[in-house]
Amino acid sequence: MLRSVFLLLTALPLAAQTASVPKIQVTIDQRSAGDGELTGRLMVAISKDSKDSKDEPRMQIDESYQSQQIFGMDVTNAKPGTPLVLDDANSFGFPIQHLHDLPPGEYTVQAVFNRYERFQLANGKTVLLPPDKGEGQHWNLKPGNPMSKPVKVKWSPDSDLRIEVKDVIPPVAAPEPDTKYLRHVRIRSELLSRFWGRDMYLSAIVILPDGFDTHPSAHYPTVVYQDHFHANFSAVGWRETPPTPELKGREAFRAKWQYAFYEAWTNGTLPRVLLIEPQHANPYYDDSYAVNSANVGPYGDAITQELIPAVEKQFRGIGQGWARATYGGSTGGWEALASQVFYPEFYNGTWALCPDPVDFHAYQVTNLYDDENAYVRKGPFATIEIPSDRRGDGNITAQMAQVNHYELALGSHGRSGEQYDIWQAVFSPQGEDGYPAPVYDKLTGKVDKKVVEYWRDHYDLDAILMRDWTTLGLKLEGKLHIAVGDSDTYFLNNAVYLMQENLKKTRHPHSDATFDFGPRQPHCYTGARPDWDESEGADLNQRVLPLMARHMIETAPKGADVESWRY
Structure with missing residues (x-):
């Protein structure tokens, strides 16, 4: 029945x-x-x-x-x-x-x-x-x-x-107003406008050195801070007024180190440079990864040929490769390293911190070259899911399939505005439909090896360094500095280890790149704090800016201006 x-x-x-x-x-x-x-x-x-x-x-x-x-x-x-x-x-x-x-x-x-x-x-x-x-x-x-x-x-x-x-949804708040030190620059990009078929703009938040107005004959080195979109530099670490009593907890701590950076910037403790944070939100993400891309457009050229020269011209930058450096963390870490690799003579040093995947053998945990599926690995009888996120103690908080399905709910054709979709938009060739060619099926995880080959040839920074070392090596001496926690939340340390091992093998010249792996440190590790800082950790800017200035002075060509900005 x-x-x-x-x-x-x-x-x-x-x-x-x-x-x-x-x-x-x-x-x-x-x-x-x-x-x-x-x-x-x-x-x-x-x-x-x-x-x-x-x-x-x-x-x-x-x-x-x-x-x-x-x-x-x-x-x-x-x-x-x-x-x-x-x-x-x-x-x-x-x-x-x-x-x-x-x-x-x-x-x-x-x-x-x-x-x-x-x-x-x-x-x-x-x-x-x-x-x-x-x-x-x-x-x-x-x-x-x-x-x-x-x-x-x-x-x-x-x-x-x-x-x-x-x-x-209402309009966003207006950006913070310009001050004696903080300025905003916005330009129309001819390169990007041509690519996108409409007017496209680049902007930058600029921090001017102390004494800029009283030393009109001084010209300054340029330091480019790479990061996600920020409407205000205060999100990075800038506050021109002391913390107020009503601030408590994390807000009070944040205000304290923001103001400490301001004090160090204005009292002569830090070298006097132009500090620039480019802003390049685009139709796929909150920034472009600062490279040329088949889908996102020629942002690498636009930033180096249009935006930074415009800022240097307006604010008396020295405007030469020996007098530029770049740094950043996470997305900004990848951008800082890629900018140095793709424009080796435009910058004179990069401090790449907790960078996004620099070798696609370790696309977080997925091995795009060997894995047939980005979400799972299959044995004779068992299938395991590939993780994406973890806590510092090793506990898994997200799987690759989970995070990619989250993005798929937000948008088809790579339009979620989220992490894996922007990697795909930047790294992939353009598909026949005009959208980024999928590196793997967003629903099932099946990897497209032809797209992976394109990724390797154009954006696998480790592979590019190894392929082009005979021409890149001499241009990168003394310029590569990479730090990452060995318990990185997104497993980004795995790719950095691979890069370190490959650079150890280089000859003519042998790479002098420095690596700093923070023991048990999660994402956003920015390098070992100095011996003199025994409490809350020195602000990143206070640690790296002096290193950059010293390197610039030591490597400046004969007759270069290493004095006018050192008043």
């Missing part, structure tokens, strides 16, 4: 077997949609958090296992007021992939629509991407994106949830 019932059920059409298909219907009204049709990514954040939570659901989504739920779907040319229906057929979710698997319960829900614009690239390709709006390429903060107010709902598998979108 049971067998007969089973046969009867399987013979019925799917619609007859299912009472209803769960779906979420979102309507974006004319006021929040603005003029024209809607093209972009519709996302619905679903939170179990208590009603007392200070964060809206859109702010509770991340790559970790503690993330709240999100579902996303692509929308093209929809009219405002037309219901947009999100269901199992057209959406993808994280951590739960399918809407029908969302457990019954009471949730707080919120919809956000990440707008895309049409970019007509110089090569004739057309792509739909979210332009940065001054927020650093974050879908949940992007000004003008339509969003709904968070509402409490009861969900069940037969739900037909309706959300009305009547608001927009």
Whole structure:
């Protein structure tokens, strides 16, 4: 009898077997949609958090296992007021992939629509991407994106949830004002505008040396700090007023070292240089990785040929290779190293700290050259998941599949604005559709070895150093300094170890690159603190800027200006 019932059920059409298909219907009204049709990514954040939570659901989504739920779907040319229906057929979710698997319960829900614009690239390709709006390429903060107010709902598998979108994300706060020391520079980039088919801009936050106004004949070396997008340099470590009593805990500690850097900068303790932080948010991420890319554009050339020379001209930079250095951590660490490798005579030293993968044999834990799948490794009988993130004690907090599926929920075609998608956008060739060629299938993890070959030839910094050492070696003497924690949160130490071993083998010249592996240190290790600092750790700037200035003076060509800025 049971067998007969089973046969009867399987013979019925799917619609007859299912009472209803769960779906979420979102309507974006004319006021929040603005003029024209809607093209972009519709996302619905679903939170179990208590009603007392200070964060809206859109702010509770991340790559970790503690993330709240999100579902996303692509929308093209929809009219405002037309219901947009999100269901199992057209959406993808994280951590739960399918809407029908969302457990019954009471949730707080919120919809956000990440707008895309049409970019007509110089090569004739057309792509739909979210332009940065001054927020650093974050879908949940992007000004003008339509969003709904968070509402409490009861969900069940037969739900037909309706959300009305009547608001927009407000404008970002204006950047900090210019001061005697802090300046903002913004230029139109001819190189990037040509690539993207519209006006594109680069900007920089500049810290001027003490005495800049009173020493008009002085010219200064340039130090380029590489990092993610920052609207304000205070995010890096700058505060022109002493900490106030109401600051407590981490805020008080942060304010203390920010002001300590300001004091060291202005009292003659630190060398007098132009400190520049480039800002290069783009349609794929909050920065470009400071190299030329088939998908992101010629940011390497734009920064070195347009932005930095413009800053040096405006603020009396020496403007010669011997008088430039670069540094940064994490993304900025990779950028600092890549900038030195790809522009070996433009910079006279790099301090690359906890850099993103510098050898794709260790793409975090995945070996892109040998692994067939970026997410799992298979044995004769067992399959193990490849980790992505860990704590300093070794506990795994995220897997490769997990983090990539998080990104897939935020955007198809590499448009999540997140980490693995920007690596793909920067490192990959452009696909036939105009978007980055996938290095692996975002859903399954299957690796495309032809794309990996392109990555190796163009962006594997270790492979490039080994391939081109006969020409690069002499240009990089005394310039390479790399530090990383040996318990790096994202396993970035693995690639640095590989680079160290390869550079040890170099001859003519033998590499003099320095490496500093912090014992049991997680991500953002910036090198051993000096002996004189016995408490909270010296500010990074106070540690590396004197090293840079000393190296510049020692290697300056005969007749170079090593005096006017040393007053």
